[in-house]
Amino acid sequence: MIRVAIIGAGIGREHLRAYLQLPDDYVVPVLCDLDAARAAEVIVNERADPAVTHVTSDFDAVLARDDIDLIDICLPPHLHFDISMTALQAGKHVVCEKPLVSSLRDADALIAAAEAAGRVLTPVFQYRYGPEIAKLRALIDAGFAGKPLVASIETHWRRDADYYDNPWRGTWQGEQGGAVLGHAIHNHDLLCAILGPIKRLSAFTATRVNKIEVEDCAAISFEMESGALATSSITLGAANDTSRFRFCFENLTAESDLLPYTPAAGTWTFTTRNRDQAALDAFLAGQPAPPLGFVGFFAALAQALQNNGTDAVVAMDGRRSLELVSAIYESARNGRMIDLPLGANAALYNGWLPEKTGFLE
Ligand SMILES: NC(=O)c1ccc[n+]([C@@H]2O[C@H](COP(=O)([O-])OP(=O)(O)OC[C@H]3O[C@@H](n4cnc5c(N)ncnc54)[C@H](O)[C@@H]3O)[C@@H](O)[C@H]2O)c1
Numbered sequence: 001m002i003r004v005a006i007i008g009a010g011i012g013r014e015h016l017r018a019y020l021q022l023p024d025d026y027v028v029p030v031l032c033d034l035d036a037a038r039a040a041e042v043i044v045n046e047r048a049d050p051a052v053t054h055v056t057s058d059f060d061a062v063l064a065r066d067d068i069d070l071i072d073i074c075l076p077p078h079l080h081f082d083i084s085m086t087a088l089q090a091g092k093h094v095v096c097e098k099p100l101v102s103s104l105r106d107a108d109a110l111i112a113a114a115e116a117a118g119r120v121l122t123p124v125f126q127y128r129y130g131p132e133i134a135k136l137r138a139l140i141d142a143g144f145a146g147k148p149l150v151a152s153i154e155t156h157w158r159r160d161a162d163y164y165d166n167p168w169r170g171t172w173q174g175e176q177g178g179a180v181l182g183h184a185i186h187n188h189d190l191l192c193a194i195l196g197p198i199k200r201l202s203a204f205t206a207t208r209v210n211k212i213e214v215e216d217c218a219a220i221s222f223e224m225e226s227g228a229l230a231t232s233s234i235t236l237g238a239a240n241d242t243s244r245f246r247f248c249f250e251n252l253t254a255e256s257d258l259l260p261y262t263p264a265a266g267t268w269t270f271t272t273r274n275r276d277q278a279a280l281d282a283f284l285a286g287q288p289a290p291p292l293g294f295v296g297f298f299a300a301l302a303q304a305l306q307n308n309g310t311d312a313v314v315a316m317d318g319r320r321s322l323e324l325v326s327a328i329y330e331s332a333r334n335g336r337m338i339d340l341p342l343g344a345n346a347a348l349y350n351g352w353l354p355e356k357t358g359f360l361e
Contacts, residue, residue, distance in 0.1 A: 002093075002305055005030035005062045007083065008074030009039040011097060015072055016046050016053070018294035025302035028053050032062050059083070063090045070305075073097060076168040077176045081106045084121065088113045093120040093305065098185050100318035102176040103351035104326055104342060107319040114315055122301055123318030127186040128193050129296025130264025131289040136194065136247070136254050138287050139270060144280055146250030148195050148228035153245055155184040156238035157260055161210060170212030172353045178214030180205060181325050184234045187243055189321055190263065191232070194247065197225045198324065200339045205332040209237035220328055251275050265292050326352050 004019060004026055006012040012031065019026040031053055033039040039055040042048075056062060063071070063086065071087040072095040073080060081101040087094045088110070100123040101107050114121035127133075139145055157179075168174030175182055180203075192198065201222045205215035216236040223229055241260035247253070251273050257266025272280045291299055303309025326348040327338040333354075334347075342349065 002026050002069050002302060003067055004028045004070045004072055005032060005065075005068045006072045006074060007032045007059060007062070008097075009033040009035065009042045010074060012072070012074035013042045013046060014294055015074060015095075015298075016042060016048060018298050020046065020048060021291075021295050022298055022302065026298065030054055030056060030062050030065075030068065032056050032059055063087060063092070069093055070095060076174060077102060077182075078168065078174055081110065084110055085113055088117045088119055088121065091117060091119065093122075095122045095124060095301065096318075097124045098318075098321070099123075099176065099181050099325070100315075100322060102322075102353070104319065104322055104346065104349045105344075105351070107315075107322050108344075111315045111319065120301075120305060121315040121318075122304075122313050123315070123321070124294075124297065125186060125189040125193075125313045125317060125321070126293045126297040127190050127261070127263050128313070129290065129294075129300065130262060130292035131287075132256065132266065132268040133190070133194075133264035134290050135268065135270065135284055135287050139252060139254070139280070139283070140194075140249075142283060144272065144275070144283065145252040145254075148224070148226050149248045149250065150228060151191060151195060151230040151245065151247045153184075153187050153191055153230070153232045153243075155179070155187050155232070155234045155243055157183060157236050157241040157243075158238050159210065159216070159236040164210055164212055170210065170214060172213050175214055177325060177329070177352065178205070178207070178212070179216050179234045179236050180218050180220075180328050181214075183236065184218070184232060185321050185325070187245070187263070188232065188324055189317065190245070191222070191230060192317075192320060192324075195224050195226060195228055195230065197320075198340050199223045199225045200337055201324070201327055201331060202337045203328040203331040205328070209235065215332075218328070218332070252280075262293050264296075 031039045070093040164170040203220040205218045209216040218234040220232040242258040245256040259266045300311040304312035329352040331338045
C-alpha cells in the first residue's frame with residue numbers, strides 16, 4: 001500500500017479520484033492546500049473518507065510525517081522545483097504535475113537528487129494511458145504497422161479570458177510558458193511515446209488569441225530519429241476543444257477520435273494498407289482495455305514502485321518533454337532548426353524565460 005499526500009487541490013482533485021479507484025495500491029492520508037476550504041470541498045465532492053484523508057495547509061508538517069511514502073505535487077509550475085527537491089531530500093517518492101520544472105538544468109538537478117535519494121521521480125503524463133493507445137502499441141509490437149512514415153497532431157483548444165483570471169496563468173513567471181509548455185506537452189509526450197526520440201525540429205510560435213505574455217499558437221515540424229516526419233499544430237483559439245492524432249505507417253494508418261484530454265479513449269480507426277483488414281480487426285477485438293488517463297498512470301506507477309512493471313512514466317520522460325520545449329522556443333526565437341538531444345551547453349539549458357517579459361501588443 002502506497003501512502004500519498006496530495007499537495008494542491010486543483011488538478012489534485014482528479015488525482016484523488018484516480019487513487020480512490022485503486023484502493024489495493026494507494027491510500028491518501030493527506031490533501032494539503034493553502035486554501036483549506038478548497039481542499040475540504042474536494043474531500044466532500046469526491047466522497048473521500050474524511051477519517052482517512054485529512055486536510056491541512058501545513059506542507060512542512062506533511063513532509064515530517066514518516067507514514068507518507070509519496071508526495072504528489074499539484075501546485076503551480078513555478079513551485080515544482082523547490083517542493084520536489086525538498087520532498088526528495090526528505091526521502092519521499094515524488095509525482096509532479098507537468099511541466100516538471102522550468103529548465104533542463106533544474107530537471108537534471110532533480111533527477112540527480114532522486115538518484116542520490118534512491119527515490120522515484122515521476123512527471124505526470126496521463127494521456128498515454130487507455131484502450132486506444134494500448135491498441136496502437138499492440139499493433140506496432142505485433143508487426144501490423146511497419147515503418148513509421150508521418151504523423152500529425154492537433155492541439156486545438158479553447159481558452160478565454162476567464163481561464164487567465166488566475167494570478168499564475170498567462171505569465172512567463174507564473175506559468176513559465178504558453179501553449180507549447182502547458183497544453184501541447186501531453187500530446188508531444190504521446191508522439192514520442194509512440195514514435196520514439198526526435199532528431200531535430202523547427203518551430204513558429206505566436207500570441208494571437210488572448211492578451212497574455214506567453215504564446216497561444218504554434219506550428220512545429222519534427223524529424224524523428226527513425227526518419228519519420230511529424231507536425232504539431234497548436235492553438236488556444238479554437239471554437240471548442242479537440243485533440244487529433246494521425247499516424248501513417250508503411251502498413252497502417254491510425255487516426256484518433258477528437259477527445260481533447262483523453263486521446264486514448266473514444267474510437268480510433270485502424271486501417272491497413274495492402275494487408276488483411278479482417279485479421280487486423282480480429283487482433284484488435286482480442287485486446288484488453290487498460291484503465292484510462294490518471295487511473296492508468298497511477299496503476300503503472302504502483303507497478304513500478306513494487307518493481308513489477310515498466311509502463312510507468314519516468315523522470316527522463318519529463319526531461320525529454322522540457323528538452324522539446326527548450327528546442328521549440330529556441331527555434332521560434334532565432335528562426336533556426338534545432339538538433340536534439342540538448343546538453344548542458346544548449347542555449348536555453350538554464351531556462352527559456354525571455355530576458356524581458358511583458359504583454360505583447
Ligand atoms: N495533467 C493534466 O492534465 C493537468 C491539468 C491541469 C493542470 N495541470 C498542472 O497542475 C498544476 C496545478 O494546476 P491547477 O490547474 O490545479 O492549479 P490551481 O491554481 O487550480 O490549483 C493549485 C492549488 O495549489 C494551492 N497552493 C499554491 N501554493 C501552495 C503551497 N505552497 N502549499 C499548498 N498549496 C498551495 C492553491 O491554493 C491552489 O488551490 C500545474 O502545474 C498545471 O500545469 C495538469
